[in-house]
Amino acid sequence: MPGKISKPSDVPEEAEEVAAASPRIKLADGRHLAYRESGVPKSKANYKIIMVHGFGSSKEMSFLAPQELIDELGIYFLLYDRAGYGESDPNSKRSVKSEALDIEQLADQLELGSKFYVIGVSMGSYSTWSCIKHIPHRLAGVALVVPVVNYRWPSLPEKLIKDDYRRKLIHWGLLFAEFAPGLLRWWVTQKWLPSTSVMERNPVFFNSKDMDVLKVIPGFPMLTQEKLRQRVVFDTLHHDFKLAFTPWDFDPMDLSNPFPQNQRSVHIWQGYEDKVVPFQLQRYVSSKLPWIQYHEVPDGGHLIVHYTGLCEAILRALLLGEEHPHYKPNIPKIVP
Known part of the structure; x- marks a missing residue:
């Protein structure tokens, strides 16, 4: 737990004066992150998942997991406003790495334990890639849903x-x-x-x-x-x-498997008809990183997280290792 420190000059004055309706934690640099909790009580949870929202979204994002599944498996969800979104303070020194460190501090202050799951949606996936790079030892499993592909990654052909x-x-x-x-x-x-x-x-x-x-x-x-x-x-x-x-401090295609003993897994979920992030790039990424389990929704666009049954499939694959045959690509991964 970080101690009380004076507000640094890069935190806007008005950020301290906002009366947030949601609970917030105070980070080591003096900023605040707002969050909300969902699912079963944390003390009774078998699985603790941090959800990372996308561009223009917030901690109020939808993740349509059936309540019966949540109760059956004992799933606790922690959703938060990324820096500058919703009721969280902006970060003038924001970086790809700082996004992962925010997640780690959030998990520590809310006492999620030594390991937790992360699900990143759309642009929120760059924070999730950063977790694989910068805090792999804290991860119990990872899912990237229609993840952003940065055309500046050096290894993209x-x-x-x-x-x-x-x-x-x-x-x-x-x-x-x-x-x-x-x-x-x-x-x-x-x-x-x-x-x-x-x-x-x-x-x-x-x-x-x-x-x-x-x-x-x-x-x-x-x-x-x-x-x-x-x-x-x-x-x-x-x-x-x-x-x-813009260029990151790492190229995802250079990452090592955060679970070398295959005790947990990393997943990419992609819509075949996605017009925001092309499926061809996701297939390439997953081909270069064979430790990623790749799933493809045949008639899916960019908003697959809102499709009936998809969130249940994501959770079953991530937590139980269950592969739904409908989402297994019917053509092999191809490296150009």
């Missing part, structure tokens, strides 16, 4: 990514984020621009099953123009995006 339009979109987004953040903020908050509801219906980003999901979930509340006009919201999203897609 050029022939696999050179014609990927998503790479070009990210490239232009990074240029604006780096050299013209003020212009970018002005652009995304103009009233004459399409709202996120239009983006949500855009087949460029989502397949038909995703768009059905978007009819019944709240969507991306932090990506509305009203929210983006708030400086702290824009800065959080801006920094999160840059961190995910």
Whole structure:
């Protein structure tokens, strides 16, 4: 447990004055992380899982695990707002590594024990990759759901990514984020621009099953123009995006198996029809890291975490080692 220390200069003054509705821990650098607990009581849990939310989301993210399964297996969930999101303080020194260290401090202060499971969703997966790199000794098992692929990873072959339009979109987004953040903020908050509801219906980003999901979930509340006009919201999203897609302090393809005795496992879950993260890249990553168990949803897009039955399959694979035949790829992993 970190001792009481004075507030460092890089924590905004207003961050100390926010009356948070959710419980929070105080990190070693003086920042606070907000969290919520779900599932069975921690004292009765057989499995303790930290959930890492994606871009524009929060600790209120949905993970549709059946209550019967949660009770049967004894699963405790810890969800938290990543730095700058929701009720957590921003981190001006945020890095890929700091994301993993935040998770470790969260686990320690809430007394999860020496090992815990981590499930990262979408952009939250860069924090999860960082856990495999920086705190592998704390992990009981890992699942990455539609994980972000950073086109700056050195080991990605050029022939696999050179014609990927998503790479070009990210490239232009990074240029604006780096050299013209003020212009970018002005652009995304103009009233004459399409709202996120239009983006949500855009087949460029989502397949038909995703768009059905978007009819019944709240969507991306932090990506509305009203929210983006708030400086702290824009800065959080801006920094999160840059961190995910600029060079990291490691290349995931150089990682070693955190469970060399195969006592636990690492999983990637990917939609075959995902238009945000292409399945070809996930197959390549899992082929380069044969200790990763790769699962593919045949008709799945980017929002597979909201599909009926998928969260149960994720938990059964991660905790019990059960492979659902529907999600086993019907073509072999191919290294280009």
